[in-house]
Amino acid sequence: MHDLKLSKYMYETFAIGSNNQLPISSVCNGQCIFCSNNMNPFTIYREGFRPLADIKKGLALLNVGPNEEIRIGDSLPGRISEGEALLHPDILKVLRLIRERFPGNVIQMNTNGTILEKSFIEKLIPFKPLKFTISYHSDNPKFWCKIFKLKENKYKIVREAFFNLSKNGFIIQAALVPLPHLVGYDDIENTIKAINFYTKDVIVYAPGYSFKATKELKAFLKSDYAELSRFIIKMRKKYGMNLELFPDLLKPIEFFPYRVMQNTFFAKFKNVLWLFSEAAFEKGKKALQEWNDFVPNEHHAFLAKNDTYRGNIICSGLLMVKDYRKAIKKALSEFKKQGIKIDLIVLPSNSFDRYGDDLQGENHSKLNEEFKLPVWLR
Numbered sequence: 001m002h003d004l005k006l007s008k009y010m011y012e013t014f015a016i017g018s019n020n021q022l023p024i025s026s027v028c029n030g031q032c033i034f035c036s037n038n039m040n041p042f043t044i045y046r047e048g049f050r051p052l053a054d055i056k057k058g059l060a061l062l063n064v065g066p067n068e069e070i071r072i073g074d075s076l077p078g079r080i081s082e083g084e085a086l087l088h089p090d091i092l093k094v095l096r097l098i099r100e101r102f103p104g105n106v107i108q109m110n111t112n113g114t115i116l117e118k119s120f121i122e123k124l125i126p127f128k129p130l131k132f133t134i135s136y137h138s139d140n141p142k143f144w145c146k147i148f149k150l151k152e153n154k155y156k157i158v159r160e161a162f163f164n165l166s167k168n169g170f171i172i173q174a175a176l177v178p179l180p181h182l183v184g185y186d187d188i189e190n191t192i193k194a195i196n197f198y199t200k201d202v203i204v205y206a207p208g209y210s211f212k213a214t215k216e217l218k219a220f221l222k223s224d225y226a227e228l229s230r231f232i233i234k235m236r237k238k239y240g241m242n243l244e245l246f247p248d249l250l251k252p253i254e255f256f257p258y259r260v261m262q263n264t265f266f267a268k269f270k271n272v273l274w275l276f277s278e279a280a281f282e283k284g285k286k287a288l289q290e291w292n293d294f295v296p297n298e299h300h301a302f303l304a305k306n307d308t309y310r311g312n313i314i315c316s317g318l319l320m321v322k323d324y325r326k327a328i329k330k331a332l333s334e335f336k337k338q339g340i341k342i343d344l345i346v347l348p349s350n351s352f353d354r355y356g357d358d359l360q361g362e363n364h365s366k367l368n369e370e371f372k373l374p375v376w377l378r
Helices: 008-016 052-060 091-101 118-127 141-148 152-167 185-196 215-221 225-239 258-266 281-292 321-337 365-371
Strands: 107-111 130-135 171-176 201-205 242-246 271-276 298-303 344-347 375-377
Touching (some): 008 052, 052 091, 091 118, 118 152, 171 185, 185 225, 258 281, 258 344, 271 281, 281 298, 298 321, 321 365, 344 365, 365 375
Parallel strands (some): 107 130, 130 171, 171 201, 201 242, 271 298, 271 344, 344 375
């Protein structure tokens, strides 16, 4: 009988329940100063190049519609280091396997662009439609080299790749981490202008760091989220581009709790504790208050700080069970003093994979066992 042991890549595929993700590499040739792998408070697996036999297994699990992308650069939920798919020694074989089964779907991959020399781009033409999300954090070669810790000849390859990809009909998207304390806002705008010549589609990630970052690195990566959001709004309007900022604290929250609030009442819960990340707390609390009068039971918002990463990490996707455990203990104590007995806990679902595990592998059911309270995911 064949060895039935799952690779870490296959386990992650099942854990996230993704139908369009086919990660193939955790090898990278860049050394971005903000790379989370170097600041992570727990082990991130570096699995190297995914063997072709295992890629075939992952390919068999893909279930995408005709207009859906197949993503070969992502490695969610985040326990395996993401890498350069284009570095894979069998990348052309991988693309050929995908095209045999999905002849028309867009194949998307994240890249720093340093592999995309003109001769290599020409080899990729038969596999179109291909979409490249190019990480491009400064159009200034001095800053680009400092951010990626690579030589200027690599910068030139990336700069020319935008032109060569565009000329050959590839789909281009950009990913930008704005670093105002390193390059300044003028440089960020110049970079956006340079990108605008080739694509209107840019993902903007606010710089993040954990407690493991050095003092110098924290100085480079610190960010005023509101200030950054206002800057991106200005750039969005000025250049007519789709600049999607994550997290965007000024953006209206996509949170509609009423149906869940109703369900908690029908399930006979009287006092419900909702945990929110720092990014969502104020808006989440306001939404609960606005709807609380329209349900018969009571709903209470409470902040769950990220004590695992600390630093400036504020999103719920990186909260761990132990962060929620600490927040719940504090919340139950505070509400008990007010004469309020919490009988249900509601957590953000994006902190957990489909098995209910956080990024460190701890299951949210532990909270139910410890506090003797039911836990719902929203």
